[in-house]
Each structure stands twice: as structure tokens, then as C-alpha cells.
Amino acid sequence: MRRSDLIGLGVFLLLIVLFPLLGSTALVNTGVYALIYAIPAIGLTLLMGLAGQVSLGHAAFFAIGAYTQAILVTRYGLPMPVAAVAAIALAALAALLIGLPLLRLRGHFLALATLGLGIIVTIVANEWEFTGSTSGIFGIPKPAFGGRTYDSPAEYFWLLAPVVVIALVLAQGVVRSRVGRALGAVNDSEVAAEALGVDTYRLRLQVFVVSAGFAGLGGVFYAHWLGVVSPGAANFPLSVEFLLISVLGGLGTVWGALVGAFAVEFLDEAMRQFIPLVIPGAAGEVQLIGFGLVLVLVVALLPGGIHQAFTKLLRRTPAPGGEGGTAGALAPRRHPARGSALLEVRGLTKRFGGVVAVDDVSLDVRAGEIVALIGPNGAGKTTCFNMISGVLEPTAGTVEVAGTRTDGRRPNVFARAGATRTFQNLQVFRSASVLGNVKVGRHLRSGAGLVGGALGLPARKEERAVTEAALGALSAVGLAEHADRPAADLPFGSQRLMEVARALALEPDLLLLDEPMAGLSGAERQGLADLLRGLRAEGMAIVLVEHDVAAVLALADRVAVLDDGRLIAFGPPQEVRENPAVIAAYLGEEESDVRG
Incomplete structure (x- = not known):
């Protein structure tokens, strides 16, 4: 404790x-x-x-x-x-x-x-x-x-x-x-x-x-x-009382339930004596209204309850901390044999009513390569990512990750198959520290359950290993010194890198990155590109959506181009660079810039 x-x-x-x-x-x-x-x-x-x-x-x-x-x-x-x-x-x-x-x-x-x-x-x-x-x-x-x-x-x-x-x-x-x-x-x-x-x-x-x-x-x-x-x-007023105890005490801590219980019971006793003096002959319904008003006021004025008021009084914000340690390097992981198929997408289609967002897309990704998915805005890139990772159920088509069918199943199945992703719109665990965010990435690499956690049975060795691996992932993206900061306080670019570190903590064989360089400085972009090359060298398969065409063509082994939901090109960067359909649909006047 x-x-x-x-x-x-x-x-x-x-x-x-x-x-x-x-x-x-x-x-x-x-x-x-x-x-x-x-x-x-x-x-x-x-x-x-x-x-x-x-x-x-x-x-x-x-x-x-x-x-x-x-x-x-x-x-x-x-x-x-x-x-x-x-x-x-x-x-x-x-x-x-x-x-x-x-x-x-x-x-x-x-x-x-x-x-x-x-x-x-x-x-x-x-x-x-x-x-x-x-x-x-x-x-x-x-x-x-x-x-x-x-x-x-x-x-x-x-x-x-x-x-x-x-x-x-x-x-x-x-x-x-x-x-x-x-x-x-x-x-x-x-x-x-x-x-x-x-x-x-x-x-x-x-x-x-x-x-x-x-x-x-x-x-x-x-x-x-x-x-x-x-x-x-079993009546509803008692349920309201339990709810009021939890909210008044503060949902951010189990101690709030104890504090809230005493506060509500003493408030209840005070109402029993006070309300009849103000409203002669008032019954329990009036007291229930009083509880409702207290609940509304707490939610409106003090959403964190007594716990929030107490921490504000102490002029500190409760946040996970003190978990930092010596940052290690990103531990090497044994990936499948280079060149083996890790992702196979066949006939992937998504319709929203009469709109076809993705139309019969097929591609494969092999271990030890970087595949870029590019296309103009609205081409269906993120929709493809969402279907591949299980966030969206495809209308038609199949997705296999390392031989496991994952289409139409939840993202946790995708992760258990050895794959994970980041998001175009940042998905930060705002209630946790930077280190706490990345430690969630170790969920599948640790095994303590609910009962073990409650009884404090999980070996400290496991938690130390989780912390060490998370720090290694943060070190890989240059954020180890910010481990104990609240994640919500990081600037946008650092939050983007934290998401990458969180994904790496899973030790995936297949990594999907949705615009990972958006919001990064020049040095951060270069550092991330070097990291991705290193991961590729270790045998990881990486698929990235990115709008920086020059960076994509310099980094990717193969490039897939979407236009209006259809795959119009898929091959080496040089081949895609010279494809007339790609030039017309996506590169346009930028062709000379890309060639340069």
C-alpha cells in the first residue's frame, strides 16, 4: 500500500x-x-x-x-x-x-x-x-x-x-x-x-x-x-443513497466511499430533524428530494466529491506517480521468420448505407517490412485500419493475423494475435501518468487477475518487470524523463510518441500506426523514422498511414495507395511513384517534388 x-x-x-x-x-x-x-x-x-x-x-x-x-x-x-x-x-x-x-x-x-x-x-x-x-x-x-x-x-x-x-x-x-x-x-x-x-x-x-x-x-x-x-x-431511495455516498465521497478513490457514507448518514439524520421544522408533516419523499438536490449540487459544483475538495485543499492533484526507475533499452523480441505473412487482407469492403467507404481491398504484410497506406483525404485509410484492427466490422472480406481470423471480432482478439495499433485521433488514458499509460501496453505480458490483485498476491517481480519494460518503451521514443507526469499534461507531439511507446510495450509482431508523425518536430520525426527502421531490422511488420509522402516513400518497403475506397496501386515506392493512376489521384502537382 x-x-x-x-x-x-x-x-x-x-x-x-x-x-x-x-x-x-x-x-x-x-x-x-x-x-x-x-x-x-x-x-x-x-x-x-x-x-x-x-x-x-x-x-x-x-x-x-x-x-x-x-x-x-x-x-x-x-x-x-x-x-x-x-x-x-x-x-x-x-x-x-x-x-x-x-x-x-x-x-x-x-x-x-x-x-x-x-x-x-x-x-x-x-x-x-x-x-x-x-x-x-x-x-x-x-x-x-x-x-x-x-x-x-x-x-x-x-x-x-x-x-x-x-x-x-x-x-x-x-x-x-x-x-x-x-x-x-x-x-x-x-x-x-x-x-x-x-x-x-x-x-x-x-x-x-x-x-x-x-x-x-x-x-x-x-x-x-x-x-x-x-x-x-431493495427500494429505490436506498439505491439513491448508495449512489450519493459514492459520488459525494468521490469516485476517484475507494476511501471516498467511507467518507461519503459518514457524510450522507449524518446529513440524513440532520434532514430527518430539519425538514419537518421547515415543512410540517413532510414525509420521506421530501427527504428523497433533498438527497436529489445534494446529488445535483455535488455533480455540478464538485464532480470529484469530498476527495477532490480535500486534494485541492492540499494543493496537489492525485495522480499515479513514484513508479519511475532506471530507463532501460527496448528489449529485443523474437519475431516470426522474415518474409512470413503476418497480415492477409482479402476483399475487404465496408458500406455505410449506400456509401462504399472501402471497396474490395486485398493486401498482405510480411515480417520485417514497412508497408505504407496512402491516399487523399477520405480515401478510406482509417476505415481500413479500423476493420483490420477489429474496431469496425467489415461488410465483406477477411482479415488474418498470423493465421488467426480477426475480422468481425473485438480489437483485443487482434492484440492477442500479436498485433496492435495507434490512432489518428489521440486516445490517451488521461487519468493515468505517462508511465501508467505505457504499462497498460504490458497487459498481455503479465498475468495477475482480479482476485490476486485484491489480495496483493501478484509477485512484486512481475510489477517490476512491467515497469522496466514500460520505461524501456518510453526510452525508445525519448520520453523516459516524463514517466511520472500526468499524460494529459504532455504536449500533443509527446502524446503521439507516448501512444507509440504504449503500442511497443505490447511487443507486437505487427504494428499499425495511423499518422504517427502528425504534430512532431523535425527531430522527433527523424527519431521516430530511425526507430521504425530499427524495429523492421528486428523483424517487426509495420503498416503506417501518413500524409507526408516524401517521408513515406523514403521509409516504406512497399506502398499501398487508396483512392475513393479502392486499392489502385500496391508495390515498391519507385513503382508507385511512377504509376499514372497514383499521380492523377493523389500526387498530382507534387510529382516533381516527390521525384526531387
């Missing part, structure tokens, strides 16, 4: 000891609810802040955990720990069944689905006799361990606090892990993360399931503290 995490943990442990001793019974009771609600909020913070997915019905998983615990303990006599495992598992299973179809979609489908789930769970709990209908399930005993019953607010607070600490440590482990790094990248630019081999669907599903498990655990402690579980445990 980082020093800031250890300091925060130390402060929290101190408050755990002092709060029940110094606070009144009513205040400590409010603190108990804050700790209970902090657990699902931690999971929701992972889901929203890390995976970028919104849940509007997280109380459904909370209620599933609470009802399962209540039924198993009161009707079947299971011990609390055994029942808790089943309750968490059932909440996670519900999330898995929902997430499997819906997380393949984009947009707010998950939010709508969880909202619907909350309504369904509430109706089922109200109508089903097995769940006690409107009366709910009551008579749930207080936890008892070692001959001691935790039935007072202070004792329950002390029982809950270690559970919250463990939840925080596990969540922080996920955030700092290889999986957390990948999910942060997905949240910034899904297409760029997938091009580096990140399976966004799988990771988002995992985090969704884990988030539901946290909610189920919160439901377990809710059931034992309240002694009764009713349909209100």
Missing part, C-alpha cells in the same frame, strides 16, 4: 477506537449505519469509478444478501459466517446473470437493468410468502462470537470496523492491480484499451459481480443489526 493509504488507514483505526467512546449512543448508531452502507458503496465506487458503469438499483443486491442471511439464520439455523458466504454468493450470482447479456451492450443498459431489478426484488419481497411478504423476516439474532453478543451500537461498530477495513484494503488492491490499471484505461478510452489486449467485457463483468458481492455483504450486517428485513431494503 502507498504511504497515503497507510496514513488514511491509521487515522481510520484511531477513529474506530475513539468514536464509540466519545460519541453519544444516537451518534454511534448513525455511525453503525454509515459503516454498513460504506460496504456496498465501496463496491459501487469500484463499479462506477473504475469500470465506468452505473447501477441505479444496487439496493437489490443489498436486499438479496439481507434476505438470504435472514432466511438461512432464522429458518435453517445456519451460523452467521456460513450464511454470510451463501448470501454474498447469491448476490454475486444475480449480478452474473444480469451482467452476462447486458455488459456486452454499450450505454446505460446496465443502469436501466439494475433499476428494473430493484423494482422486481421489491415486488417479489412484498408478494412472496417465503420472504415474509410485507411483514418481512424478523427475529434475526445479533451476532455472537466467543461468548459475547454484539448488541449495543458501540460493540456492533467495533465488530463492523474490521470488516470495512478489509473491504477497503481489498478494493484498494483491485485499484492498484493490473486489472485496475486496465479498467482505468477502459474508462478513459475503451477502444485503445482493447487494442492493447484488454478484454473489456470480461473485466467489467468481474467488477460488476464483485461490486454486487460487496452489496450482499452489507446486507448481511444490515439484517443482523436491524433484526428484521423488509421490502424497503
Whole structure:
């Protein structure tokens, strides 16, 4: 854990000891609810802040955990720990069944689905006799361990606090892990993360399931503290409260969930006392409106929540750092035999309605060569790149990378076949440092999973190797000294080079570069050209789209020319240079300049 995490943990442990001793019974009771609600909020913070997915019905998983615990303990006599495992598992299973179809979609489908789930769970709990209908399930005993019953607010607070600490440590482990790094990248630019081999669907599903498990655990402690579980445990206002806790605390950190929980619970208590004084006879709906107003104000005025306000107060911006080290050279990689086919494109076609953007393009790229794809604006070059790399599904045609069919499949399949790309429009992981961006490129070259990351099991040796390789890639493009800078603060040209370094960190056999020299200075362009020649000498295959015709003809072994979506020439630079169709369609009056 980082020093800031250890300091925060130390402060929290101190408050755990002092709060029940110094606070009144009513205040400590409010603190108990804050700790209970902090657990699902931690999971929701992972889901929203890390995976970028919104849940509007997280109380459904909370209620599933609470009802399962209540039924198993009161009707079947299971011990609390055994029942808790089943309750968490059932909440996670519900999330898995929902997430499997819906997380393949984009947009707010998950939010709508969880909202619907909350309504369904509430109706089922109200109508089903097995769940006690409107009366709910009551008579749930207080936890008892070692001959001691935790039935007072202070004792329950002390029982809950270690559970919250463990939840925080596990969540922080996920955030700092290889999986957390990948999910942060997905949240910034899904297409760029997938091009580096990140399976966004799988990771988002995992985090969704884990988030539901946290909610189920919160439901377990809710059931034992309240002694009764009713349909209100799944209602929409409670989901709003979880959402408010996460947003108010700050989605940028799991610590925000804990801070937000205390802030919201004390705010809730204040509203209970204040609103009836202002509006006599006001009911819970008015309080819900109050929560809605607070949520709107936080989003509008302080989108980073209390966490953002605290960091601004300290006059520093939280950014990954301290990961720098000694920059090494770009490690040589063993590529397929020179001359072997790495990319085979046959009959590639893309239609957008009645417009044919790419028309029956066929080409091949071999190991140890640079192929340039040129053509006038709108010729279909980037569309070709998008179809080859899996960003777009072709209307017709096939794409094979090292013998693997990748057409119509996601970019992470393209990356797993040993290929990656950069983008014409920069795709920067803005929430990460320069080094953090490039470390995402090592996703396929490291193996720590979600559970290992949460438990801190991945060997430090793996992380050191990831950092060393990322620094080597940065060194290759001349950016090693900027490793700890926020990526968003780099100038445009440096961000372009960082994208190249990020792609190289994958150690691909096939590299697609979309206008890599745009925005670079003369010295940077020359340095990049020298780097590409060196990579070609090692056996890497490179395809680049570039508008600097002179640079392309000097660098490429073969040149493919597109015009109006059709391949009109493909061959050595000299042959293409003298092709009448190319001169007419693309070079035009620049022919004499190119010859010179």
C-alpha cells in the first residue's frame, strides 16, 4: 500500500477506537449505519469509478444478501459466517446473470437493468410468502462470537470496523492491480484499451459481480443489526443513497466511499430533524428530494466529491506517480521468420448505407517490412485500419493475423494475435501518468487477475518487470524523463510518441500506426523514422498511414495507395511513384517534388 493509504488507514483505526467512546449512543448508531452502507458503496465506487458503469438499483443486491442471511439464520439455523458466504454468493450470482447479456451492450443498459431489478426484488419481497411478504423476516439474532453478543451500537461498530477495513484494503488492491490499471484505461478510452489486449467485457463483468458481492455483504450486517428485513431494503431511495455516498465521497478513490457514507448518514439524520421544522408533516419523499438536490449540487459544483475538495485543499492533484526507475533499452523480441505473412487482407469492403467507404481491398504484410497506406483525404485509410484492427466490422472480406481470423471480432482478439495499433485521433488514458499509460501496453505480458490483485498476491517481480519494460518503451521514443507526469499534461507531439511507446510495450509482431508523425518536430520525426527502421531490422511488420509522402516513400518497403475506397496501386515506392493512376489521384502537382 502507498504511504497515503497507510496514513488514511491509521487515522481510520484511531477513529474506530475513539468514536464509540466519545460519541453519544444516537451518534454511534448513525455511525453503525454509515459503516454498513460504506460496504456496498465501496463496491459501487469500484463499479462506477473504475469500470465506468452505473447501477441505479444496487439496493437489490443489498436486499438479496439481507434476505438470504435472514432466511438461512432464522429458518435453517445456519451460523452467521456460513450464511454470510451463501448470501454474498447469491448476490454475486444475480449480478452474473444480469451482467452476462447486458455488459456486452454499450450505454446505460446496465443502469436501466439494475433499476428494473430493484423494482422486481421489491415486488417479489412484498408478494412472496417465503420472504415474509410485507411483514418481512424478523427475529434475526445479533451476532455472537466467543461468548459475547454484539448488541449495543458501540460493540456492533467495533465488530463492523474490521470488516470495512478489509473491504477497503481489498478494493484498494483491485485499484492498484493490473486489472485496475486496465479498467482505468477502459474508462478513459475503451477502444485503445482493447487494442492493447484488454478484454473489456470480461473485466467489467468481474467488477460488476464483485461490486454486487460487496452489496450482499452489507446486507448481511444490515439484517443482523436491524433484526428484521423488509421490502424497503431493495427500494429505490436506498439505491439513491448508495449512489450519493459514492459520488459525494468521490469516485476517484475507494476511501471516498467511507467518507461519503459518514457524510450522507449524518446529513440524513440532520434532514430527518430539519425538514419537518421547515415543512410540517413532510414525509420521506421530501427527504428523497433533498438527497436529489445534494446529488445535483455535488455533480455540478464538485464532480470529484469530498476527495477532490480535500486534494485541492492540499494543493496537489492525485495522480499515479513514484513508479519511475532506471530507463532501460527496448528489449529485443523474437519475431516470426522474415518474409512470413503476418497480415492477409482479402476483399475487404465496408458500406455505410449506400456509401462504399472501402471497396474490395486485398493486401498482405510480411515480417520485417514497412508497408505504407496512402491516399487523399477520405480515401478510406482509417476505415481500413479500423476493420483490420477489429474496431469496425467489415461488410465483406477477411482479415488474418498470423493465421488467426480477426475480422468481425473485438480489437483485443487482434492484440492477442500479436498485433496492435495507434490512432489518428489521440486516445490517451488521461487519468493515468505517462508511465501508467505505457504499462497498460504490458497487459498481455503479465498475468495477475482480479482476485490476486485484491489480495496483493501478484509477485512484486512481475510489477517490476512491467515497469522496466514500460520505461524501456518510453526510452525508445525519448520520453523516459516524463514517466511520472500526468499524460494529459504532455504536449500533443509527446502524446503521439507516448501512444507509440504504449503500442511497443505490447511487443507486437505487427504494428499499425495511423499518422504517427502528425504534430512532431523535425527531430522527433527523424527519431521516430530511425526507430521504425530499427524495429523492421528486428523483424517487426509495420503498416503506417501518413500524409507526408516524401517521408513515406523514403521509409516504406512497399506502398499501398487508396483512392475513393479502392486499392489502385500496391508495390515498391519507385513503382508507385511512377504509376499514372497514383499521380492523377493523389500526387498530382507534387510529382516533381516527390521525384526531387
